[in-house]
Amino acid sequence: MVPGWLMEKEKVTYDLPFILLCVLAVINSLKPEFIIPGLESIGIIRQIPNIIVGMLFLLWLAQGQKVFHNKQTKFYLAFFLLMVIDTALARNPERAFLITKGFTAGVMWYLAMIGFVDDFAKLKKLINIFLVCNIFIAFLGIKSGGLVHNIPALCDENDFSLLMNMLIPFSFFYGMEAGRMRGKIFYYGITALFITGVIVSFSRGGFVGLFFTLLYCFSKIQKKAVFIFMSLLVAVSVYFFAPQGYWKEMATIQQQGTQEGTAKRRIYLWKNGLRIFVHHPVFGVGPYNSGVWVTTYDKTEQGARDWGRALHSIYFTLLSELGLIGTFLFFAIIYYGERDKKYIIKLYMNKSLIENNPNIPDLKKESLSKQVRESYFLSLALTGALIGYLSSGIFLSVLYYGWFWKIMTYTVILFNLTNKTLEHPDKTG
Secondary structure, eight states, X not given: OOOSTTTOOOOOOOOHHHHHHHHHHHHHHHOHHHHSTTTTTOHHHHTHHHHHHHHHHHHHHHSSOOOOOSHHHHHHHHHHHHHHHHHHHOSSHHHHHHHXXXXXXXXXXXXXXXXXXXXXXXXXXHHHHHHHHHHHHHHHHHHTTSOOTTOGGGSSXXXXXXXXXXXXXXXXXXXXXXXXXXXXXHHHHHHHHHHHHHHHHTOHHHHHHHHHHHHHHHHTOOOHHHHXXXXXXXXXXXXXXXXXXXXXXXXXXXXXXXXXXXXXXXXXXHHHHHHHHHHSTTTOSOTTOGGGGHHHHOOSHHHHHTTTOOOSOHHHHIIIIIHHHHHHHHHHHHHHHHHHHHHHHHHHHOTHHHHTOTXXXXXHHHHHHHHHHHHHHXXXXXXXXXXXXXHHTTXXXXXXXXXXXXXXXXXXXXXXXXXXXXHOGXXXX
16 A cells, blocks of 8 residues: 555545545646536536536635735735736736636635635645646646646646646655655656656757756765765756757757747747836736737837737736735735745754643644654755746746746645644644
8 A cells, every 4th residue: 555645544534624625636637527528518518617616615704713814825816806906907808807707706715715725634625636736737737748738737738847846845855754655756756757757848948947846856865875865866867858859959048049939039028018017017007918009119010919928937927916015915925925924944853842832732742743854854845845936937838827926825734733742732633
């Protein structure tokens, strides 16, 4: 039996909100309405995720206590409010509304998650679902040459490689946390699967993200044997699965500079983004509206061709569409998330905080130490996923995708549960 997070059996309370969250986790990962032929044309099927989110939000409203104390929650809600204001002020409000409407469902899901995922067993179950579902997605993408044709968010090689880069730290650090060799082989094996997904995608942005993700993961390896094993695993994955001409294509990241191909196009779009930011520095021009302003600053034929195009960068999208306020809120969420993870790392590194705590019964100290260890490796996985997102996102328009906000959500829940466990050890199982 595979040990560790994936197959660990803990008692989970399957109340209605958590069942809905589990179903939603499967649907959001596998997108059956797009993968199964015929379902996409059935309108009610495509609305099931929104219906579930609506039910969860109503259940959240009906519950007594609400969780609002986290800094990330306050900044997230402020970010959403900024999007609403910018949508009303946007030159093209229809485009802005399209993004803000989807973002609204994400906010409702977030509030339900931090409210209803109230123990570690539930958190681990949801992450297990997320990981297992994406193993299937990885196989689909590799089979199709680095994309999943039927899923809109993954029908581009760059987006698929970004998702794979975010998954690598989860399987990698679960492998480090696993106590038995079977578990390590399993997790390191799917790590190789996700790396292969990035390689076959032929994405240069994905390659940049892969480099920084693996650099972070390998920096946390303390045992030389594990380091050598993982290095060989990456080398084997590259050798067997790198498409013909892969390294020649990756070399164009440097060779093309700003003069040829997609590099030249991105530089052009980024310059337009900076022009927009200079003229709208505080609030920006609204979600999905940077492309609407291209012809204002470039009245040539190229400007007309690029009307409505995304800027292909998280950072230029932030500056131009949400201004300094949105950029501040985005990085504030990252800052406080990393601060919370440092608290968990400190607990793991300084075991005396548990061993010498007179408020914790001796019988509880061993189980709490185990829980802190698991929290530590999950915190590393979340930081690694964040690095994969931020580095790959240099070249991709994925600001409004749900992936970053999912990392934030898991980070908030992990910190809250770890903190609650130490404050009330008598209530832990």
